[in-house]
Amino acid sequence: DAGVIQSPRHEVTEMGQEVTLRCKPISGHDYLFWYRQTMMRGLELLIYFNNNVPIDDSGMPEDRFSAKMPNASFSTLKIQPSEPRDSAVYFCASTKTTGGYGEQFFGPGTRLTVL
């Protein structure tokens, strides 16, 4: 298996622009997680899905952030409009374990820079 795939790997955009991050989980995994990593706040869980349904989005910082999972093999995280404080590395992870608390498999991340 190719592992969790994320695109793009790097994104540089200007404040106010829309940003869309993409993730393809490992085939057969039924949980998908979106994390954000910064030096100041560490690794934060933004939202997670089970069987394509959002279960907990309490970590989504603002209404500017939205996430979808239209099918089992694809998810997007959208920021509209983007702000400089959104600059971070965004990770997608997936797992198969019931309850979502087993080993998680992380993608390589998308490094977002908002100017």
Next chain:
Amino acid sequence: SQQGEEDPQALSIQEGENATMNCSYKTSINNLQWYRQNSGRGLVHLILIRSNEREKHSGRLRVTLDTSKKSSSLLITASRAADTASYFCATDAKEYGNKLVFGAGTILRVKS
């Protein structure tokens, strides 16, 4: 505040030495995991220890869990330059909705 906190924040050792990292947490947990993150990469799962386990081994890794002290340690024996990375503990607890909560991490540098 974070559920898990690692200690030390940074550690620098010579190749061949052992490295010990500690993690403390605040609430009762279901299990605790350790992850490694190489610079510019995603996290990689190392080992999972359940709340009813006290010690677990995987290759050069040894993890202990003391639920009475709400702490865990990760020991890497005979370290190698390739072990240079950040190491994170992650806990899942009913109080946190059974989501994984990561600590701030320990930066390990192994000098050759």
